[in-house]
Amino acid sequence: MKREIKFTLNGDPVKIEVMPNEKLLDVLRDRLGVKSPKHGCGRGECGACTVLLNGKSIRSCITLAIEVDGQEITTLEGLEKNGMTELQKSFLQHNSFQCGFCAPGMTLTATELLKKNPHPDEEEIREAIAGNLCRCTGYKNIIDAIVDVSKKG
Amino acid sequence: MEYKYIGKDAKRPSAVERITGKAIFVDDIRLPGMLYAKILYPKYAHAKILSIDTSEAEKMPGVVKVVTGKNIKHPFGDCLHDRLPMAVDKVRYIGEPVAAVIADTERHARAALSKIKVEYEPLPVYTDALDAMKKDAVLIHEHSEKYFYVTPLYKPTPGTNIAITYEIKKGDVKKGFKEADVVVEDEFNFHHMSSVAIEPHATIALHHLDGTVEIWTANVGPFAVREQVAEFFGKNISDVRVHIPHIGGCFGYKSDPGIEPLVAYIASFVPGRPVKLRLTRKEDFTSTFIGRGIRARVKVGATKDGKLTALEETLYLSTGAYADTGSNILIVAVQTSGGVYYFPNAHVKGYSVYTNTPPVGALRAYGHPEAEFAIERIMDMLARKLDMSPIELRKKNYITDGKTNVVGEKFKKSDGDLFKCTESVLEAIPPKVEVKEDENYLYGVGYAGLIKAPKAATFASKGCHIKFNVDGTVSLNMAGGDVGQGLWTVARQIAAEALKMPPEKIKVYNEIDTQYSPWEWQTVGSMFTFQGGNAIIRAANKAIDALKRNASLVLKRDPDMLEYDGEYVYDRSYPDVKVAVKDICRGYVTEDGTTIGEVVDVTSYFRLPGVQGPDPETGMGRTGGSYTMGFQGCKVKIDKRTGKVYIDHFATSIDVGKVIFPKGAEAQVLGGVLMGIGETLMEEVRFKENGEIANPDLIRYKLPRIEDLPGKQTVKFIETPDAVGPFGARGLGEHPMIGVAPAILNAIYDAIGYDFKEVPVTQDMVKKVLEEKGLTVKDKEE
Numbered sequence: 001m002k003r004e005i006k007f008t009l010n011g012d013p014v015k016i017e018v019m020p021n022e023k024l025l026d027v028l029r030d031r032l033g034v035k036s037p038k039h040g041c042g043r044g045e046c047g048a049c050t051v052l053l054n055g056k057s058i059r060s061c062i063t064l065a066i067e068v069d070g071q072e073i074t075t076l077e078g079l080e081k082n083g084m085t086e087l088q089k090s091f092l093q094h095n096s097f098q099c100g101f102c103a104p105g106m107t108l109t110a111t112e113l114l115k116k117n118p119h120p121d122e123e124e125i126r127e128a129i130a131g132n133l134c135r136c137t138g139y140k141n142i143i144d145a146i147v148d149v150s151k152k153g
Numbered sequence: 154m155e156y157k158y159i160g161k162d163a164k165r166p167s168a169v170e171r172i173t174g175k176a177i178f179v180d181d182i183r184l185p186g187m188l189y190a191k192i193l194y195p196k197y198a199h200a201k202i203l204s205i206d207t208s209e210a211e212k213m214p215g216v217v218k219v220v221t222g223k224n225i226k227h228p229f230g231d232c233l234h235d236r237l238p239m240a241v242d243k244v245r246y247i248g249e250p251v252a253a254v255i256a257d258t259e260r261h262a263r264a265a266l267s268k269i270k271v272e273y274e275p276l277p278v279y280t281d282a283l284d285a286m287k288k289d290a291v292l293i294h295e296h297s298e299k300y301f302y303v304t305p306l307y308k309p310t311p312g313t314n315i316a317i318t319y320e321i322k323k324g325d326v327k328k329g330f331k332e333a334d335v336v337v338e339d340e341f342n343f344h345h346m347s348s349v350a351i352e353p354h355a356t357i358a359l360h361h362l363d364g365t366v367e368i369w370t371a372n373v374g375p376f377a378v379r380e381q382v383a384e385f386f387g388k389n390i391s392d393v394r395v396h397i398p399h400i401g402g403c404f405g406y407k408s409d410p411g412i413e414p415l416v417a418y419i420a421s422f423v424p425g426r427p428v429k430l431r432l433t434r435k436e437d438f439t440s441t442f443i444g445r446g447i448r449a450r451v452k453v454g455a456t457k458d459g460k461l462t463a464l465e466e467t468l469y470l471s472t473g474a475y476a477d478t479g480s481n482i483l484i485v486a487v488q489t490s491g492g493v494y495y496f497p498n499a500h501v502k503g504y505s506v507y508t509n510t511p512p513v514g515a516l517r518a519y520g521h522p523e524a525e526f527a528i529e530r531i532m533d534m535l536a537r538k539l540d541m542s543p544i545e546l547r548k549k550n551y552i553t554d555g556k557t558n559v560v561g562e563k564f565k566k567s568d569g570d571l572f573k574c575t576e577s578v579l580e581a582i583p584p585k586v587e588v589k590e591d592e593n594y595l596y597g598v599g600y601a602g603l604i605k606a607p608k609a610a611t612f613a614s615k616g617c618h619i620k621f622n623v624d625g626t627v628s629l630n631m632a633g634g635d636v637g638q639g640l641w642t643v644a645r646q647i648a649a650e651a652l653k654m655p656p657e658k659i660k661v662y663n664e665i666d667t668q669y670s671p672w673e674w675q676t677v678g679s680m681f682t683f684q685g686g687n688a689i690i691r692a693a694n695k696a697i698d699a700l701k702r703n704a705s706l707v708l709k710r711d712p713d714m715l716e717y718d719g720e721y722v723y724d725r726s727y728p729d730v731k732v733a734v735k736d737i738c739r740g741y742v743t744e745d746g747t748t749i750g751e752v753v754d755v756t757s758y759f760r761l762p763g764v765q766g767p768d769p770e771t772g773m774g775r776t777g778g779s780y781t782m783g784f785q786g787c788k789v790k791i792d793k794r795t796g797k798v799y800i801d802h803f804a805t806s807i808d809v810g811k812v813i814f815p816k817g818a819e820a821q822v823l824g825g826v827l828m829g830i831g832e833t834l835m836e837e838v839r840f841k842e843n844g845e846i847a848n849p850d851l852i853r854y855k856l857p858r859i860e861d862l863p864g865k866q867t868v869k870f871i872e873t874p875d876a877v878g879p880f881g882a883r884g885l886g887e888h889p890m891i892g893v894a895p896a897i898l899n900a901i902y903d904a905i906g907y908d909f910k911e912v913p914v915t916q917d918m919v920k921k922v923l924e925e926k927g928l929t930v931k932d933k934e935e
Contacts, residue, residue: 035181036174038401040351041434045851048351076174088172092165095816098637098824100171101178101352101401126859133851135351135402136637138823139859140866 005069009034010078018065025049025060028075036076036104040133047132050105051075057112076104079111087111087149094145098136106132110146119150158649158656159813159880166641166661167399176399179355179371184427187357188217190419191262192430193252193269194440195244198280198509198844199293200273202242202251210254210268215261218422219269220253229385229414230477231377233309233316234301235294236512237475238385238415244273245293245474247844248439248511253419255428278844282448282469282506285314293474293507305769307480316476317505319484321772323559329463329498333454337535341527342911343894345446345471345838346831347438348516349856352401354412354441355431358420365392367427370413371400373634374675378410379667382417397665403636404828405515406442408677409478438849442478443838444516446471447486447523451531453496459541461550464496464559468503468524472513479505479513484767485520485608488776491559492528493571493602494550499559509844515677517828518887521605522894529601529895530910533902543899544584547602548575561773564780567876569808569883571602574784574871581804581867582786586903593793595928596801599899600786601892603807606777607678607761607884614760615681616671617688619648619696621738621753625720627652629689630662632673633681638886639817640681646813647686647879651693653719671756679884682813683779684759686879691757703737703750762877779875781883783807785826785892787863789900793930796920798834798901803893804867810875810883822868822889829893831857837913 002017009032018027028034028051037060040048044059051060052074079085087107090096097103106129113120113128120128125146134142170176195202207219222239230236239250252269256262279285285293294300298311309316330336356370366388372378375395383390400407412430420428432440447470454463468486472479483505490501536543551571552564578600586596607613618630629648635641641661649656662670673685701712704722708715708730716725723731732741740750761778768774788801805822812818835855839847848854874881894912902908907922923929 029180030183035177038178038352039180039431040353041851043434043850043852045434046351080173084169084173091172092168095165095820097168097172098639098820099350099352099400099402100168100176100637101350103172104174107172130859133351133856133858135349135404135828135856136824137820138825138827138866139862140823141820143859 007068008072022065024063024065027065047105050108057109090145090149094141096141096145102134159646163646167663178399180431187427188255189259189262190253190255190428190430192250193266195251197275198247198278199276203272206270210265213265215257216265218255220419220422232303233307233477238418246509278509280840282471285506285508314507317480320502324498326463326498326500330454332462334457335538336454338452341449343445343447343523345443346836348404348406350402353432353437356412356416357427357429358416359427360421360424362425367394369396373408375667378413381410395667400636404517408515411441435849442514443511449527451527459546459549464499466490466501470505471508472505473510475512482520486524488560489521489524492525493604495552495556518890522891526894533899569782570873571782574806577806577869578784578786578804594790595904596790597900597904598788599896601895603891604782605888606780607680609678611764613674614758615673615684615688616758617692618671618756619692625735626658628660632665632670634676643813647689651690679886682882683878687759695755696753699753704732706749707732707741785896787896787900791904796916800863802865803863806869808871808873809885810878811881812870819868825889827857829890833894833897833912
């Protein structure tokens with residue numbers, strides 16, 4: 001039943017045997033020790049489990065591990081290899097997170113946006129992160145942090 | 154007064170861990186030999202359990218143990234011991250654990266659940282207090298007379314589904330209504346909602362082979378968890394250790410012991426093996442605490458010039474299957490029924506009633522929003538009847554200096570300035586809408602006052618342990634759970650101010666562990682700044698005194714002749730006669746090595762002074778201790794086609810006494826208001842007739858999203874220094890949610906002339922009213 005998959009995780013090759021119905025989030029968190037994607041709902045509704053698949057944000061809680069065979073997966077652990085990103089610094093500056101549970105998913109989604117579109121307007125920012133839920137902040141400071149980065153560079 | 158560190162921007166301790174995804178939450182913890190539990194839930198919300206057959210499940214792959222409730226000897230709790238970690242002979246709500254499978258993986262545990270066979274005898278289901286109170290209602294707890302309660306306040310009424318009854322009597326309410334020229338009466342309903350932190354509940358429990366118990370959990374009441382788990386197992390409290398890693402949001406439902414007693418019970422069947430239970434999002438809705446769920450029947454009287462004369466009210470809390478955690482919410486709602494208004498006469502009675510829903514527990518602002526929703530709505534109705542502006546009516550009746558609330562607590566100037574709060578909101582949102590209607594929208598404005606006290610146990614206390622290090626830095630150890638509200642930041646700023654040293658020299662410990670942390674009751678009631686801040690000041694003063702005593706030995710001066718500036722202790726008349734703090738914080742090492750003086754390592758505590766339990770006869774008494782007041786207002790626009798309510802502008806002004814961490818304070822309001830908008834316009838835990846929850850997921854249970862943000866938010870703080878709070882500061886965290894629902898509903902009335910009396914008010918409800926009133930517009934035919 002198990003099947004071996006190979007993929008690139010944060011730049012490094014990974015080879016692992018998975019069950020056909022095993023979720024990517026569980027493989028990352030429970031088997032590969034990559035803890036920044038969070039389990040919030042298990043149904044793709046909250047965005048806490050967001051990771052990048054070939055640079056595109058996906059919900060790892062509803063993605064089967066076998067689907068990423070041969071692909072590239074990036075999590076916060078990969079983006080931080082040279083220290084905090086500009087976006088993370090801006091989130092700190094703007095007090096854009098409180099408990100921090102949604103922050104990995106939120107910043108990855110914003111990372112994807114800024115890569116595609118380095119200078120989005122506020123409407124585009126709102127649209128990009130509309131699927132990521134945050135219960136603490138009321139979103140305003142999150143938008144401000146992304147706007148700030150979008151004005152630089 | 155000028156402060157050096159408080160009221161200024163500050164770095165948040167542990168913020169980098171959180172933003173980089175490195176913060177450790179419970180589900181990130183993996184212990185050696187760890188097993189996983191999954192829970193079996195009942196088919197019915199109310200039923201007798203006739204039999205449970207676990208034999209097939211036990212044979213399933215990976216299964217270590219199947220657990221049922223049959224080993225449970227007695228219920229547990231805090232004020233009323235009516236709770237069970239797992240059903241014993243009946244189930245009382247749809248999310249009640251009936252059995253658990255412990256296995257090597259979650260997958261194996263889940264697979265075995267379906268092999269457990271349970272026979273039930275279904276019973277009638279009640280989800281509303283009014284139904285459960287009917288004379289012929291079947292009892293949800295047949296023997297509530299057997300339950301232990303800490304004081305008669307928490308005594309159930311056996312033979313009925315009524316758990317707690319609480320009543321206050323102030324003045325002469327009959328006389329008050331006689332004096333009234335106008336009387337308004339109505340009923341309001343605040344439906345159940347859920348805290349919905351993005352991190353679902355998770356707990357790990359381990360029974361060591363020596364009989365001690367260790368727990369890792371997301372809960373802001375680690376010492377309460379420790380005490381209740383110890384009592385449940387008949388263990389010494391000192392033999393239970395609770396670790397609190399980072400918490401992914403709380404909002405109330407992670408403050409009472411929740412799933413911890415359950416996981417501890419399950420893990421007791423596999424001594425030596427840690428057992429993890431992490432709830433799915435669905436279980437987080439069905440099997441933890443829900444909040445709100447209060448109906449209020451209110452009657453107020455006033456003279457024709459708008460002076461309130463009497464309040465008569467009955468509140469009904471549908472408290473769910475177990476009443477312990479909801480009992481104080483009912484009591485608080487009764488005590489808060491008068492809101493920010495002075496009533497010379499009041500008679501308010503409340504019932505918390507067993508129903509077949511998940512138990513009601515804490516949810517941001519704890520009884521206050523429910524009660525103040527009713528009073529703030531009826532104030533608008535009264536104003537209309539008096540033909541008076543709702544603002545003027547409010548201002549005429551504010552509890553001001555020397556006046557008392559409905560439980561008889563006298564307010565003083567230092568409790569805050571409601572008039573300033575009101576004025577600053579009116580500046581942002583003037584009480585008159587210029588354009589009431591255009592082609593697409595109807596516009597309206599509405600306002601509400603707000604007030605809240607911690608309403609904690611009278612003995613509730615917070616501790617602060619300060620340890621000076623030999624380089625002159627300080628370690629600050631407290632048990633307050635920073636769930637994101639920023640209390641570690643506030644603690645560091647207050648400590649910096651009190652110890653006269655830059656925050657960078659102060660390290661705030663970020664993991665709570667009952668084995669090392671100083672005792673704290675629970676991090677609830679928005680009282681960390683107030684209590685914890687004072688504990689810090691006390692500990693800082695104690696440490697400074699010790700430093701002065703040490704310096705006195707070195708400098709040969711009496712301690713009271715010495716000054717401390719954070720770096721040195723020096724002679725106040727000859728400042729060059731000095732010794733460095735770092736050289737005296739572990740005593741002073743003299744030239745030949747002989748050491749004199751004491752080690753500067755101190756702990757202090759603080760509780761709200763003079764808080765008392767209510768009088769058994771009248772229900773009155775100093776039950777709040779410290780109040781924070783404020784005012785909120787909003788401008789809404791309502792889409793004539795769809796009925797959607799847009800919040801154009803929301804303004805909040807709160808008299809916090811003193812802002813400690815400005816960015817954090819503002820963030821509490823921004824987040825709190827949006828959560829308030831959620832509970833007003835979309836959030837509701839909906840029950841089917843059979844007690845099932847109709848929307849236990851984030852699609853059908855609507856959480857506010859970015860699109861629900863107000864067009865504009867104004868946040869203002871008034872600073873009337875508190876007489877007791879640290880540097881004059883008062884609590885803030887929960888308050889921004891309190892006035893949101895009545896302000897929006899008052900604004901909806903202003904826009905469409907319809908009084909909604911329940912929340913949430915959904916788009917469909919508004920659309921229906923627009924249609925009935927002929928206010929809709931149809932798109933022109935092309």
